[in-house]
Amino acid sequence: MRVASGIAATLLLTTLSAAPALAADGVPALNGAKLPLLWGIPFAGMLLSIALFPLLASHFWHHHYGKVALFWGLAFAVPFSLTYGPSATAHEVVHTAILEYIPFIILLFALFTVSGGILVTGNIKGTPLVNTVILAIGTVIASLIGTTGASMVLIRPLLRANDGRRHNVHTVVFFIFLVSNIGGSLTPLGDPPLFLGFLKGVNFFWTTTHLLHDTAVVAAFLLVAYYLLDRYFYSREDATARKAPDPTPATERLGLRGAQNVPLLGGIIGAILISALWKPGINFDVYGTHVELQWVVRDVLLLVFALISLAITPALVRERNGFDWEPIKEVAKLFAAIFLTIIPVIAILKAGTSGALAPLVNLVTAPDGQPVNVWYFWLTGALSAFLDNAPTYLVFFNLAGGDPHQLMGPLAVTLEAISAGAVFMGAITYIGNAPNFMVLSIARHRGVKMPSFFGYMAWSLTFLLPPFALITWLYFI
Template identity: 80%
Template sequence: MAAGALALVLTSSANAAIPGLPAVNGAELSSLWALPFVGMLLSIALFPLLANSFWHHHYGKVALFWGLAFLIPFALLEGPDLTAHEVAHTALLEYIPFIILLFALFTVSGGILVVGNIHGSPATNTALLAFGTVIASLIGTTGASMVLIRPLLRANDNRRYNVHTVVFFIFLVSNIGGSLTPLGDPPLFLGFLKGVSFFWTTTHLFHDTALVAGILLAVFYLLDRYFYAKEKFPPPDPTPDTEKVSIRGLQNVPLLAGIIGAILLSALWKPGVSFRVYGTHVELQWIVRDALLLVIAFISLAITPKLVRERNGFDWEPIKEVAKLFAAIFLTIIPVIAILRAGTAGAFAPLVDLVTDDAGQPVNVWYFWLTGGLSSFLDNAPTYLVFFNLAGGDPYRLMGPLEVTLEAISAGAVFMGAMTYIGNAPNFMVLSIARHRGVKMPSFFGYMAWSCIFLLPCFALITFLYFL
């Protein structure tokens, strides 16, 4: 999923095979192994639309069903040892760090309350989206989304037409805004760990980002003016607020910096101490990082007045929903990623063949669209890594003669995470928070209709300008 989460990125770099450990051979797997993953995606897409009450009460059971639909046949056919290793590998290096990071960001950002009489006018909403787009590259798409989604919802809670504000928030703050530094989005941090210079994305993706973000902000302003004109004046305000605009819970701001510091620490500190758990290589700095994130979250809970969280509409249901659904997604995605990593030897070889021409040169258009298309449904960190390696895997060559190829891979992984609710972790977090605040968000396919209408023309434009 072109799904968000710096902790996942930091562990993804460790996913290279370690001698003596079992590993899934993607070249031997049939494409049928992707069915549980597809079933999970269709469940997320269709159940809220066709059986919303059932889904609301039983989504955890549905997720468990699809997880077992992969796990049991895989254990019977591939053996318990390989299965135990793959589950432990995914849990310890991907899912648990992923959820811990989201938990920390969700908890800390939930203690930051913007109070006062903020009116969701077109100018105000556009300014909030622009600000979020900028800071997403500084504190990450997940951090920016968790900090700003509640103020945006509060600013528009008196409007009947507010769905589009959340949709464009996901486009800009949860995805596209994170493209300018390795801190912004998981795949870019993965590239940094692989040797790509820290400011390479700033200089090489700035024109792509500025163009797409500029177009979307302008379109949003016009669209918001249209919907704003349809409101009844004065619009009924269910939460009238005469307070001066201010921020409560400022003690949580240093904790956000602490989260970023903990993540950077695990990337830069190499004590050389590691452990083996069911054949999975776990390094000390990753354990320290996760422990620090949990400590920061509990500090936030301890030092933030309960009233601040209550006024923020804070509750635990969104993080519970994400934890259950993404547990099944991370589990069922195991064979899909393995097949992709097998390259031309795997069942998805026709997709891989598209990125290289007859002369052996990269086809940048397909690097952009395939990396992006897969990142819309799969995790964008390993997807980025797959195509990074298909392009040679040499960071110096990719930053030099093949710089456009690396630009295409990077832009595809980050930008197209906005195409679906599961394309990036903060997308689903924002969706869940908005729904719990009473916003009637579109269905899975309804959201894709929005993304196809507004995002695909932007992506076609940058393809024509930069990748042909």
């Protein structure tokens, strides 16, 4: 908490010192065309810290990851302030905090808190068939309550179902693939990039009809692969593991405790939809950042739903769920640094053909001016695996013309490629999509020895590249 307070204090002091200049002169938007790739070093350092420290210095990381996050945040903010001035720095920090980080962490906090009050009871045995069914259900509901909501609701029951097994890492990895990412591809509620498309004018059910076949192919491939893999690991469980005492009482019936939290999940979805559909025309200017009333109302409602959940849920329910605050604290600290250090990288990407990443951007357009859908899929996806997939989606959406009617009509395959890449390939790394790291943190705190950052990527590249190559051949060539 001291580290988080230090980050907040640093940002606040920077903002306050810049306030007069911002108020008097305003601050222009960051020009990514003039930024060299060297500004991406703090972001790369943050990613490498997440990747290497848990593997090489796990004790240090566990106790000091907040300090490491603060170091990389300052490694960007201090040189940027010295180069471009405190006003420009404060503007970018405030813009990122208010429009991206704060809504992001409030949504995660609300879903984490509310879902932590929902307890699926019963002595569920984590057999290959049962586990596959749970993953399939999660894949389906991810487009209804979002990948974050589905992940937070189902990860704890899945971990309890497998608490007697020695081999359970693969189950969490495939859960991240399917429930935390690929399942969210069918509605704007499923994943933030699609919600941005909805705000830009893409019809609500457009992704349902145009990504259904992509999602079905990838999900079917992964579910079959998981079932076969889980059967193999299940057969390797030795007699001692099979006879070990089950922490869940054998006589407990299948049921639901904390059902009063289910309407709160619906309230969270409703608050998100209201922020998109309600346009009161009231807005505020916060140090050069345009803030609309409906966004404030949304975030307040999310916090209210979380507080209601804390008030109405019996402590025993959360205790049996293994609920604690460490996962959300870890995500809040690490992603504060990620959102901060990613500022120049996103600005360079937004500069398109004028920025330092122009060679990549040029790949998506053929010499005759037609979009190259294969590259739209793979570039949107590859960048979404490491950067925030929502702004990455928006960049390629605009590179394809930015006209929703054209993109839903003559360029429908291009929009399909952008949408599928942004959603599906968020599964490639732990930071590709918001719930990935939450699931990782919860699993680790429940005793699952999850793979390192690169270890996870070995899993993801092995099992995700084949279905991604398949849908490329089927739909984008």
